[in-house]
Structures are given as structure tokens and as C-alpha cells.
Amino acid sequence: MWRNCVRLARRGLGRGAVLRPDPTVSRCGVSKDYALPNSSWSQGMMDLYSRFLEMCKDGTWKRIPSYSNSVDHIPGKAFWGVHSKYQPQLWQTINMDTEGVGFEYAMFLNPSEKRMVCLFQPGPYLEGPSGFAHGGSTATIIDSTIGSCATFVAGRVMTANLSINYRNPIPLGSVVLVDSKVDQVEGRKVFLSCHVRSIDGQTLHAEATALFIRLDSTKSLQQQMSCQ
Numbered sequence: 001m002w003r004n005c006v007r008l009a010r011r012g013l014g015r016g017a018v019l020r021p022d023p024t025v026s027r028c029g030v031s032k033d034y035a036l037p038n039s040s041w042s043q044g045m046m047d048l049y050s051r052f053l054e055m056c057k058d059g060t061w062k063r064i065p066s067y068s069n070s071v072d073h074i075p076g077k078a079f080w081g082v083h084s085k086y087q088p089q090l091w092q093t094i095n096m097d098t099e100g101v102g103f104e105y106a107m108f109l110n111p112s113e114k115r116m117v118c119l120f121q122p123g124p125y126l127e128g129p130s131g132f133a134h135g136g137s138t139a140t141i142i143d144s145t146i147g148s149c150a151t152f153v154a155g156r157v158m159t160a161n162l163s164i165n166y167r168n169p170i171p172l173g174s175v176v177l178v179d180s181k182v183d184q185v186e187g188r189k190v191f192l193s194c195h196v197r198s199i200d201g202q203t204l205h206a207e208a209t210a211l212f213i214r215l216d217s218t219k220s221l222q223q224q225m226s227c228q
């Protein structure tokens with residue numbers, strides 16, 4: 001499906017050339033918010049989602065939609081618009097068209113607390129040890145959640161450091177809460193921390209700290225990321 005739906009664009013030739021999806025084309029030609037309930041969500045995931053939606057009513061929390069194609073949804077805004085309050089996310093990595101097999105998730109932002117939480121239900125494609133989520137998939141969802149939080153406070157950022165302690169394995173199909181917050185901002189550096197817990201709060205699955213760096217505004221993203 002991926003091969004059929006995505007137009008790949010080769011940008012540049014030779015050293016440093018990258019092959020990546022054309023950001024103007026959504027994976028199936030249709031823009032879709034991937035962070036919405038579907039039939040694969042367990043009752044626990046639905047209940048938690050409803051609780052957070054309830055907390056959105058007074059404006060304390062905001063639901064963050066997730067599109068693989070930002071173009072239709074952020075008209076006039078450059079990729080990773082700087083200092084956006086909150087905006088649709090661009091997730092080619094974690095959005096899968098088959099429901100329930102990979103990352104099922106929904107993110108909510110608490111702007112005043114500079115906190116981003118992610119309700120996460122890992123599917124079978126994320127298996128590492130038998131029956132449990134692969135540590136790399138846990139790192140991905142942590143990086144995505146923390147990164148979204150850093151984006152909220154600082155605009156265009158990249159992960160410079162991510163340190164994770166894995167405390168208890170995450171059973172596939174279970175629901176965990178990835179809870180991240182900004183601890184400190186020093187110039188271009190954003191320090192964050194994160195805990196991943198079961199929804200009853202009894203099991204600590206992982207804890208992490210991260211450093212994100214706000215990209216130099218005088219350089220384009222291309223320059224910033226080119227080989228030096």
C-alpha cells in the first residue's frame with residue numbers, strides 16, 4: 001500500500017541525497033486524522049480518551065490531531081511552524097493505515113503546564129520480546145510525545161539526547177500513559193522529562209529525560225540537516 005500510495009521524490013543527487021515521501025501527498029491521497037478512536041481501541045483506551053476529552057471542555061487540555069500530510073491542514077504555514085501554539089502533527093513514522101497493528105495513540109497538550117500526554121496502545125507489529133512492545137517502539141512514542149511538547153514551547157526542534165530507563169515491559173494491546181513535560185529552557189536548549197505508566201498508575205514502564213535543540217533560525221532545515 002505504501003509503495004502504491006506514496007509518491008517518492010528524490011531530492012538532490014549524489015552525496016547527501018535522500019529519498020523520502022513527498023510531503024504534499026498524503027499516503028492514500030486522502031487526509032486523515034490518525035489520532036482518533038477506531039475499532040481496535042480497547043475499552044481502557046476509550047475510557048481514558050473520554051476522560052481527556054472531558055478535560056478539554058474548559059480549555060485546560062487540547063487534543064492534538066495527527067495527520068501524515070500537514071499541507072491541507074496548516075495552510076500557509078511552513079513545515080514545523082515556529083512557536084505555533086499547537087498544531088496538527090506530521091507523523092509519517094507512526095501512522096499506519098491498518099488499524100490496531102502498530103501505534104494506536106492520541107495526544108493531549110496542557111499549554112499552561114507545558115505538558116504533553118500520549119495515550120498509547122501498542123499493536124502486534126511493535127512486538128519485541130514475545131508479547132511485549134519492542135524498546136525501540138517505546139522510544140519512538142516517547143520521542144514523539146516529548147518532541148511535540150518541545151515543539152510547543154520552542155518551534156522547530158530536534159532531539160539531541162534521549163535517555164530512557166526501561167523499568168517494566170509493556171504488554172502488547174495494553175494501554176499506557178506517556179506523560180511528558182518541559183523542565184527547563186536555556187537559550188536553544190529544551191530539557192524535558194517523561195514517565196510511561198499503566199493507566200491505573202501502578203506500573204512504571206519507563207522514565208526518560210531528553211534534550212531538544214531549537215534549530216538555528218538563520219539556517220534552513222535543509223542546511224541544518226546537511227552533512228558538514
Ligand SMILES: CCCCCCCCCCCC(=O)SCCNC(=O)CCNC(=O)[C@H](O)C(C)(C)COP(=O)(O)OP(=O)(O)OC[C@H]1O[C@@H](n2cnc3c(N)ncnc32)[C@H](O)[C@@H]1OP(=O)(O)O
Pocket residue numbers: 070079080081087088089090143144147148151157158159160161188189211213214215216224225
Ligand atoms: C507539524 C509537525 C510537528 C512535528 C513535531 C515534531 C516532534 C519531533 C519528534 C522527533 C524528533 C526526532 O526524532 S529528531 C531526529 C533525531 N535527532 C537528530 O537526528 C539530531 C542530529 N543532531 C543534529 O542535527 C544537531 O546536533 C542538533 C540540531 C541537535 C544541534 O545542532 P546545532 O543546531 O548546530 O547546535 P549546536 O551548536 O551543536 O548545539 C547547541 C547547544 O546545544 C548543546 N548540545 C548539542 N547537542 C547536545 C547533546 N547531544 N548533549 C548535550 N548538549 C548538546 C551544544 O553544546 C550547544 O550548547 P552551548 O554551547 O550553546 O551551551
